[in-house]
Amino acid sequence: MAHSTxxxxxxxxxxxxxxxxxxxxxxxxxxxxxxxxTKALLVVAHPxxxxxxxxxxxxxxxxxxxxxxxxxxTDGAGGYxxxxxxxxxxxxxxxxxxTGRKYLPEIRRRETLASGRILGIRRHxxxxxxxxxxxxxxxxxxxxxxxxxxxGFLTQVMESEQYQFVFTLLPARDTHGHHQMAATLALDAAQxxxxxxxxxxxxxxxxxxxxxxxxYRALPGRPHTRAAAHVWEFPRTRRFGFREALDYRIIVNxxxxxxxxxxxxxxxxxxxxxxxxxxxxxAGSAEWAAASMLFSRLLHADxxxxxxxxxxxx
Ligand SMILES: [Zn+2]
Numbered sequence: 488m489a490h491s492t493x494x495x496x497x498x499x500x501x502x503x504x505x506x507x508x509x510x511x512x513x514x515x516x517x518x519x520x521x522x523x524x525t526k527a528l529l530v531v532a533h534p535x536x537x538x539x540x541x542x543x544x545x546x547x548x549x550x551x552x553x554x555x556x557x558x559x560x561t562d563g564a565g566g567y568x569x570x571x572x573x574x575x576x577x578x579x580x581x582x583x584x585x586t587g588r589k590y591l592p593e594i595r596r597r598e599t600l601a602s603g604r605i606l607g608i609r610r611h612x613x614x615x616x617x618x619x620x621x622x623x624x625x626x627x628x629x630x631x632x633x634x635x636x637x638x639g640f641l642t643q644v645m646e647s648e649q650y651q652f653v654f655t656l657l658p659a660r661d662t663h664g665h666h667q668m669a670a671t672l673a674l675d676a677a678q679x680x681x682x683x684x685x686x687x688x689x690x691x692x693x694x695x696x697x698x699x700x701x702x703y704r705a706l707p708g709r710p711h712t713r714a715a716a717h718v719w720e721f722p723r724t725r726r727f728g729f730r731e732a733l734d735y736r737i738i739v740n741x742x743x744x745x746x747x748x749x750x751x752x753x754x755x756x757x758x759x760x761x762x763x764x765x766x767x768x769x770a771g772s773a774e775w776a777a778a779s780m781l782f783s784r785l786l787h788a789d790x791x792x793x794x795x796x797x798x799x800x801x
Contacts, residue, residue, distance in 0.1 A: 525553035525781070527652040528686070529608070530641060530673040532628070532665035533618065534563040534595035535746045538755070539691045540654050541606060542723040542735035543762050546785055548607030556610045556648065559599060560637055560669055562592035565620035569750035576747055594748050602745040605738060614640060621663060625706065628668035641676035650686045651777060653677055657690035657765055658712050659703055667706055674711045674767060687774040687781075688767045690714060693759035696722065703765055714765035715775075719782045721762045736760065 525547065529537060537544065537557060547553035567587025574581050577594055581587040596613055603611055616632040645653065656662065658670035670690055677688050694700050705713035723735040740756050747753075766778050 525551065525652070525784075526648060526650045527553060527555045527654060528645065528648065528650045529555060529557040530560070530653060530655045530669055531557065532560050532656070532663065532669040533566070534559050534561075534599040534613075535566075535602070535749055535752060536656055536666070536669075537599070537602060537606060537608075538739065538742055538752075539656055539693050540762055541602075541739045541742045542725075543654075543691075543721045543764075543785065544606045544608065545735060545738045546721065546725075548609075551784060551788060554609050555607065556612070556644075556650075557599075557603060557608050558612045558614065558641065558644065559596075560614045560616050560632065560672075561618035561665060562613070562615045563595035563618050564588040564591050565618035566595065566749055567591055569752070570748045572750045572753075573748040581748060591748060595746070598746045598748060602742045605741050605745065612640070612644065618665070623661065623664050625658075625664040625667035625671065628665050632668070634672070638672050638675050638679075641672055642679045645676055645680060645686060646684070649684065652781065653686045653688045654691055654764075655688065657692040657703060657714075657763075658706055658709075659692065659701070660706065661701075667712075671706065671709055671712060674769065678711060678769060685774070687778050688769070689719075689764045689778065690767065692763050692765075694761050694763050695759060696720075696724070696761045700763055711767065711769055713768040715768050717766070719764040719766075719778070721764075721782070721785050723760050723762065725786075 527544075527547065529540060529544065531537060536559075544555050548555050564587070567581050567584055570581035570587055570591070573594075577590065579586055579590045581590060581594075592615065599613075600611060614637055616637065619627065619631050622628075653673050655670040655673040656666040658667040660667075674688055677685050680686075690703075692700060700718065703714055723739055726732070726734050736757065739759075743753060743756055764778075764782075766775065
C-alpha cells in the first residue's frame, strides 16, 4: 500500500516529513506553543469535512501562528460509492461495499492527515464511530454513534486544551445528519464547561460570494444550535504572494486532491469562494468580541504574528 511509510501525525520536528506521497514543511509547533496564541478545535463528522474551513485554518496556522487541532468523529467507511478512481491508487476494489468499508477507514485517515499537513493542523483525533452513509436525520447518528463517548471526549479535550474557538459545520436542516449531530455534540461539550473557560463555537458553511446564504434556523428540539444573525466571511479569493498572484483557493484545491478516495468530492474544485461562519447564540458578549477580533485578524493582519510570537521565534 502506498501509505506504509506513515506512522504518526505528531512527528513535527523534522524539516520535511513524508505524508501521503507529498513533501511539506513540518507545522510550526514551537510557534504555536507560545502563550497567548490563538487555539482552535475543529470538530467534524467525516474525514474531508475540513474542506469547509480550509482557507481559514491555513490562514490561522500558517500565517497567524495559531494552533488548530481536529476531531473526526466517524471512520468515513460510508464513502465508498465514488471511489472508483482511487481503486488503482490504493490497490483495492473500494466501490465494492464490503471492501470499501474494510479499507476506507485507514485510507481516509491517511488522506485526512495529508490534508492536515497542508493546513498546518497540529493534532488529529479519529474517534472511529460508524459511518452509515448519507442521511438528513441527525437521530440516525445518535443511534449509530456512542454519543456519550463522543460528547465526553470533546468535553475533555476542550477542558484540557483550553481552546478559544471551536469550529464545526453549520448544522442546517438540509445538510448531512452527521454534520448536524457533530455540531450538536460540539455545542453540548462547550456548554458543559464553566462559563469562563467556554470556547466560542462557530458553525461554518462554504458558499459563493454574491449569493446570499439561506437563512439558518436552529435544529428542532435543539435550541442551543440557534445562531446569531450576523455572518462572518473569509474569502478564499484573498490575494497574497508575488504580484498578489496567489490566493487560498489553491490551498483548498490541494485539500480536495488529498482525498482521492472521494471521487465526487473532486468536482468541488472551484465551487465555493468564501467560507462563512455563524456564531452560536450561547456566546456572551465577551465571546462575541473574541469572534469579532478573530475575523479582524483573519481579514486585516499582514504577516499576522503578534510581537510576542516574533520574539519567541519558530
Ligand atoms: Zn461530511
